[in-house]
Amino acid sequence: MRWVLKSRRVVTPEGEREARVIVDGEKIEAVAAGGSAPPEAAVVDAGSLVVMPGLVDPHVHADDPGRAEWEGFETATQAAAAGGATAIVDMPLNCVPATTSLAALKAKLRAAEGRLWADCGFWGGVVPGNAGELKGMVREGALGFKAFLIDSGIPEFPAAAEGDLREAMAILARLGAPLLVHAELKSGDTIPKEIGMVSPDYRDYLDSRPKSWENEAVRLMIRLCRETGCRVHIVHLSSASALPLIRQAKSEGLPLTAETCPHYLVLASEEIARGRTEFKCAPPIRERENGERLWEGLGDGTIDFVASDHSPCAPELKRRESGDFMSAWGGISSLQLRLPAFWTEARRRGFSAADAARLLSSAPAAFAGLSSKGALAPGRDADLVVWDPDAEFVVEARMIRHKHALTPYLGRRLRAAVRAEQGLLRVRVAVRRLEIIRTGTRPGGATHGAQVSPHQQLRSLAWGEHFFKHRVVLRAPRRGSAARA
Numbered sequence: 001m002r003w004v005l006k007s008r009r010v011v012t013p014e015g016e017r018e019a020r021v022i023v024d025g026e027k028i029e030a031v032a033a034g035g036s037a038p039p040e041a042a043v044v045d046a047g048s049l050v051v052m053p054g055l056v057d058p059h060v061h062a063d064d065p066g067r068a069e070w071e072g073f074e075t076a077t078q079a080a081a082a083g084g085a086t087a088i089v090d091m092p093l094n095c096v097p098a099t100t101s102l103a104a105l106k107a108k109l110r111a112a113e114g115r116l117w118a119d120c121g122f123w124g125g126v127v128p129g130n131a132g133e134l135k136g137m138v139r140e141g142a143l144g145f146k147a148f149l150i151d152s153g154i155p156e157f158p159a160a161a162e163g164d165l166r167e168a169m170a171i172l173a174r175l176g177a178p179l180l181v182h183a184e185l186k187s188g189d190t191i192p193k194e195i196g197m198v199s200p201d202y203r204d205y206l207d208s209r210p211k212s213w214e215n216e217a218v219r220l221m222i223r224l225c226r227e228t229g230c231r232v233h234i235v236h237l238s239s240a241s242a243l244p245l246i247r248q249a250k251s252e253g254l255p256l257t258a259e260t261c262p263h264y265l266v267l268a269s270e271e272i273a274r275g276r277t278e279f280k281c282a283p284p285i286r287e288r289e290n291g292e293r294l295w296e297g298l299g300d301g302t303i304d305f306v307a308s309d310h311s312p313c314a315p316e317l318k319r320r321e322s323g324d325f326m327s328a329w330g331g332i333s334s335l336q337l338r339l340p341a342f343w344t345e346a347r348r349r350g351f352s353a354a355d356a357a358r359l360l361s362s363a364p365a366a367f368a369g370l371s372s373k374g375a376l377a378p379g380r381d382a383d384l385v386v387w388d389p390d391a392e393f394v395v396e397a398r399m400i401r402h403k404h405a406l407t408p409y410l411g412r413r414l415r416a417a418v419r420a421e422q423g424l425l426r427v428r429v430a431v432r433r434l435e436i437i438r439t440g441t442r443p444g445g446a447t448h449g450a451q452v453s454p455h456q457q458l459r460s461l462a463w464g465e466h467f468f469k470h471r472v473v474l475r476a477p478r479r480g481s482a483a484r485a
Contacts (some may be wrong), residue, residue: 054086066096121474141475240293275323
């Protein structure tokens with residue numbers, strides 16, 4: 001079945017332009033500047049709304065299996081789809097068992113079966129003593145591996161020492177798989193008051209995890225990257241002081257990449273009130289000036305893309321009653337809000353819709369090896385997001401599709417939202433197969449070959465969210481070098 005989505009603002013690899021995206025089945029057939037649609041095709045006219053590749057979020061904690069009361073595949077991928085993400089990659093911890101063995105990866109694949117509302121890939125984990133598991137996990141489809149250089153907060157995912165990293169990185173270099181690193185490394189300036197302290201003052205928590213921890217960890221990973229040739233990725237970069245180190249490593253041609261998150265770009269330590277533990281994450285949200293420097297790093301390419309680091313928990317673990325930052329779970333729920341949180345501040349700094357497509361879709365897709373995603377181009381998956389860059393909304397609990405609505409964005413006014421009278425999802429709608437117009441007429445009114453109003457069609461797309469379920473598990477391609485590792 002063929003169908004056409006047209007708009008005056010279609011973001012292609014060549015830039016933003018008026019175009020028609022012609023879809024055949026589940027693949028993009030063509031992106032055409034003009035002309036008539038195929039006679040048998042349904043036509044969706046998005047007017048002046050932005051049409052771009054579905055978002056790809058490579059840093060999501062679905063907490064499944066084992067801690068589905070924190071999130072779970074169903075609610076995580078529903079939130080992803082509601083926020084415009086058509087693919088996510090799930091992290092190897094906060095689930096039980098942690099994804100640090102072939103058996104655990106197979107358990108996670110079984111847990112995800114039939115419960116996905118967005119395509120989903122998986123990272124494995126590097127922990128002390130599991131180097132022998134890595135090759136088998138790549139063969140089973142792991143896209144890469146994550147390690148912590150500091151206590152993860154989860155006993156089943158211990159920190160990797162330098163020797164563990166070196167051993168694993170030699171293997172991963174042969175396998176062609178990246179190592180993702182939580183880059184904090186305790187150093188001599190540890191704040192003594194961290195130990196056993198109770199505090200509702202965010203500054204106490206911020207002081208307990210200084211920038212120097214991130215900077216030292218980045219230095220270590222650059223050295224090991226240079227030594228082993230393994231691809232290294234710095235996740236959730238918070239310290240802008242590490243940007244010169246990353247710049248220098250890239251100038252040497254080292255295979256090093258980095259991401260940051262909307263909360264480090266949008267939120268600031270100065271605005272976090274006493275006891276507001278929903279703002280706690282690790283590494284911490286830092287000062288406004290630090291965030292502005294991260295925006296500069298994003299603009300000049302030092303930082304490669306923006307991921308959510310969606311890390312929810314059961315609400316009681318956030319210690320809202322006591323407001324104790326030191327004992328509260330460190331993680332921010334934001335999977336559904338990644339696009340509007342980013343766009344609200346990005347547009348003020350001169351970023352374009354094409355920049356949003358690159359930083360939220362094409363760059364993370366390329367990093368994760370998802371070659372069928374991240375671009376509106378012939379042969380790619382027909383993963384699309386349609387959104388309004390000008391409309392605003394205030395984040396309310398009733399909107400949130402995460403299992404728990406606790407997020408630091410509650411009450412915040414964001415852009416990239418729907419207008420209420422259009423009855424659409426908050427960031428428009430993410431559609432892959434467009435099954436709402438596959439057969440006959442659906443609520444809102446699309447019939448094959450018929451031209452109907454943009455609002456009618458887009459209402460149908462919003463209604464079509466119910467057809468997202470049973471998306472596919474994304475697996476790493478078999479690499480020729482894997483057999484020799």
